[in-house]
Amino acid sequence: MNGSRRPLLEVRDLYVQYPGGRDGPARAVDGVNLDVYEGETLALVGESGCGKTTLARALMGLHRPTSGHIRFRGEPLSYDRDGMREHRRRAQMIFQDPTGALNARQTLYEAVAEGLRVQKVQGNEEGLVAEALSRAGLRPPESFFTRYPYEISGGQRQRVIIAGAMVLNPSLLVADEPVSALDASVRGEILSLMLGLVRQAGITVFVVTHDLGLAWNVADRVAVMYLGRIVEDGPAEQLLTEPRHPYTRALLSVVPETKQMEAQVLRGETPDPTRIPGGCRFHPRCPVVESGEAARLGIEDKCREEDPRFLPACHAVRLASDDEHEAYVHQR
Amino acid sequence: MSLLEVRDLHVTYAAASSAPVPAVRGVDLTLDVGETLGIAGESGCGKSTMASALLRLLPKDTEVTGEVLLDGEDVFDMRPGRLRAVRWTELAIVFQGALHTLNPVRRVGDQIAEAIRLHSSGNGASPAKRVAELLELVGLPARRASAYPHQLSGGQRQRVLIALAIACEPRMLIADEPTTALDVMVQAQVLRLLADLQRDLGLAIIFITHDLSTLANICRRIAVMYAGRIVEEGPNDRVFAEAAHPYTRALAAAFPVIGDPRFRMNPSGLPGDPPDPRDVPSGCPFHPRCPEAIDICPRTQVELWPAGAGREAACVHVSGSPVAT
Numbered sequence: 001m002n003g004s005r006r007p008l009l010e011v012r013d014l015y016v017q018y019p020g021g022r023d024g025p026a027r028a029v030d031g032v033n034l035d036v037y038e039g040e041t042l043a044l045v046g047e048s049g050c051g052k053t054t055l056a057r058a059l060m061g062l063h064r065p066t067s068g069h070i071r072f073r074g075e076p077l078s079y080d081r082d083g084m085r086e087h088r089r090r091a092q093m094i095f096q097d098p099t100g101a102l103n104a105r106q107t108l109y110e111a112v113a114e115g116l117r118v119q120k121v122q123g124n125e126e127g128l129v130a131e132a133l134s135r136a137g138l139r140p141p142e143s144f145f146t147r148y149p150y151e152i153s154g155g156q157r158q159r160v161i162i163a164g165a166m167v168l169n170p171s172l173l174v175a176d177e178p179v180s181a182l183d184a185s186v187r188g189e190i191l192s193l194m195l196g197l198v199r200q201a202g203i204t205v206f207v208v209t210h211d212l213g214l215a216w217n218v219a220d221r222v223a224v225m226y227l228g229r230i231v232e233d234g235p236a237e238q239l240l241t242e243p244r245h246p247y248t249r250a251l252l253s254v255v256p257e258t259k260q261m262e263a264q265v266l267r268g269e270t271p272d273p274t275r276i277p278g279g280c281r282f283h284p285r286c287p288v289v290e291s292g293e294a295a296r297l298g299i300e301d302k303c304r305e306e307d308p309r310f311l312p313a314c315h316a317v318r319l320a321s322d323d324e325h326e327a328y329v330h331q332r
Numbered sequence: 333m334s335l336l337e338v339r340d341l342h343v344t345y346a347a348a349s350s351a352p353v354p355a356v357r358g359v360d361l362t363l364d365v366g367e368t369l370g371i372a373g374e375s376g377c378g379k380s381t382m383a384s385a386l387l388r389l390l391p392k393d394t395e396v397t398g399e400v401l402l403d404g405e406d407v408f409d410m411r412p413g414r415l416r417a418v419r420w421t422e423l424a425i426v427f428q429g430a431l432h433t434l435n436p437v438r439r440v441g442d443q444i445a446e447a448i449r450l451h452s453s454g455n456g457a458s459p460a461k462r463v464a465e466l467l468e469l470v471g472l473p474a475r476r477a478s479a480y481p482h483q484l485s486g487g488q489r490q491r492v493l494i495a496l497a498i499a500c501e502p503r504m505l506i507a508d509e510p511t512t513a514l515d516v517m518v519q520a521q522v523l524r525l526l527a528d529l530q531r532d533l534g535l536a537i538i539f540i541t542h543d544l545s546t547l548a549n550i551c552r553r554i555a556v557m558y559a560g561r562i563v564e565e566g567p568n569d570r571v572f573a574e575a576a577h578p579y580t581r582a583l584a585a586a587f588p589v590i591g592d593p594r595f596r597m598n599p600s601g602l603p604g605d606p607p608d609p610r611d612v613p614s615g616c617p618f619h620p621r622c623p624e625a626i627d628i629c630p631r632t633q634v635e636l637w638p639a640g641a642g643r644e645a646a647c648v649h650v651s652g653s654p655v656a657t
Binding site for chain 1 (some may be wrong): 488518524582585597600602
């Protein structure tokens, strides 16, 4: 389905490490390959500490890769001053906490106009700000110009942030948990707003979330991240209803919003990115290994020793699809 | 007699720079032995204030009226010593934010042992043995007793808090957002633990959360709060599947069912924001955001009216409403 479209972003063998303590560096992003196509909404899902926010920030140029690279419309990101200024016009980011993202001592007008000034955008500033606020659902926009963040609600603050991002007509919107700090009844409105605006403008969206229901609500495609690596990706409908990787299956089974699966509660916490297990990085928690299924299939050693390189990143899934393929060929 | 009975509870916070803030505005509740009740609502709806009021944990200048009967004994009439004992041996509470509740410079086992020494009747096993039992009961190895809180993960700390809460064998537990700061997998672990404890120890649990989706699996009855009052109550499966109150309906729709085409590419919410307790709308407080509001809503005092078998809802549209619609 993406065959005819060009990737807006190409991420290749990306590694981002943070200097660590005794155990060496934290390998937050640890070999990610991912394409994000023009005009699609991609949801990156995973538990906290899996590296999803680091990957999002790397796409914004906020982290320099330790190795590997990111291309934007085919051109590698350039980290010099001019390169970053250009990137920060075409790529905008919105964060989880709209209160922290706004300057408490700046009026809402200033908050939205700041990007225009930094980017030296020509034209009628007041008109652009008014239009952006209005499109973000803050109407009449003039009544918000002189107000301060503390005078409006959390949902309205996130609307101001969205207005500030959209006023620059970006090609890419990176949204890190855009509604998780908001009340449930307010979330849907903010998501609808985002969905409407990006569709209208044909913007590509990279949304980071721990909430699989949100992905079902807004995403065309979903990528699942575990300990610094994408372990499965695919069209949202397929991935969320027929997950293949055992981690995706477990994650979906514990979400109360999916009723048809038996809960598969994994033991332990998300492991530490300073100590990524060898072999398949999921093997110490993997239900396929624990249940003895891997041993029955004769791949237990492989799971412990060999890092799966293809998606879905699971030796058992790989084996099953080879068998299917063989059976199919045999039938013919 | 019910284990817990709350009658017409009102809580009003004193405010330095404004008029007093009514956070809970008339709540009635009952809970029987071994029962589970979920209380759902958004920020500012009064759910946590209500939980704290049940155990008199609010600041001194807060005005609290109504009755909280624990086995028929009014909590508001208890002497301080009796109240302290009740908090450990009858009705314990687990808050969110496991980080700040434990003493950072003492081993977790010692903290649990101290509670047992001070508040248990003193019969039975030695505290050390009981600590080991409790830790294993909440799914931690007994040797973790010697750990300091910072050496534990968020999920493990929440387990320690649960062990602490059940250390003196209370019959009832209030869990206020016990899984909110946790990751989905750890959240599932803690929910499963609470469900096991409920079953094995016959604990009655009041589970308070903003996250409707976590309630469905562990609570038999559910109450939904809005603007300081309960607006709907009923059996959990019915409340979500066919909500009687438009607010419950909207809230349920905000938690999409994965795989259900109705939610696909269709996020659902409500216009406006939850009301500020300082400025609650007239009549039915939900009317400014309600998609089904009619002309009488802004001036009708809604109460919990019958809305089908074992159910009540505070909306003029329900079957038992005395107001013609």
